[in-house]
Amino acid sequence: KNEVEQSPQNLTAQEGEFITINCSYSVGISALHWLQQHPGGGIVSLFMLSSGKKKHGRLIATINIQEKHSSLHITASHPRDSAVYICAVEPGAGSYQLTFGKGTKLSVIP
């Protein structure tokens, strides 16, 4: 079973700061997902990536398959970015199960 570790567990930042959330996993995967969960509970998929880097607005996700590591970056953070960010890995090879990290709770203070 894949072990998915996220760091930090909690993160408080001032508005405008550059933020990095890390995710590492123990077994090779076919893809990695970053999810966002706002207070009140809804879960939204931010990125799905299997190599390299993806960018969407102020969010950037990178993955290093050899090192089994991914990072989610937020540039010019804003209070509306406050949420829990969850990393999940997909094994591929016909298995559709996701294994989730415990999440990183981000609070951006004005």
Add this chain to the structure above:
Amino acid sequence: DARVTQTPRHKVTEMGQEVTMRCQPILGHNTVFWYRQTMMQGLELLAYFRNRAPLDDSGMPKDRFSAEMPDATLATLKIQPSEPRDSAVYFCASVKTLDGGKGFNQPQHFGDGTRLSIL
């Protein structure tokens, strides 16, 4: 925008009662998942279906939980009898997967969840 719809949004009931949660996946999505989220364990997979066939329910306590997909537009998760430790948020998600075991080709779409409290 197409959405995964879950009902009810909230459910409070007493221990021992039957609980049924429903999910309407996005039209055209052929793979449906049930997840449970708790503070202690985070998100965990309970069961999932592909083309309405159950593929894996190893994450589900079989003695009290059951998951079905009576048709392509409805998935259900039942707990009978319910226990206080079942209190959690239950999420349904759907995605369209391709044949040939190629895994996901698109991100999963999550419903808003059912917040279940068993007293």
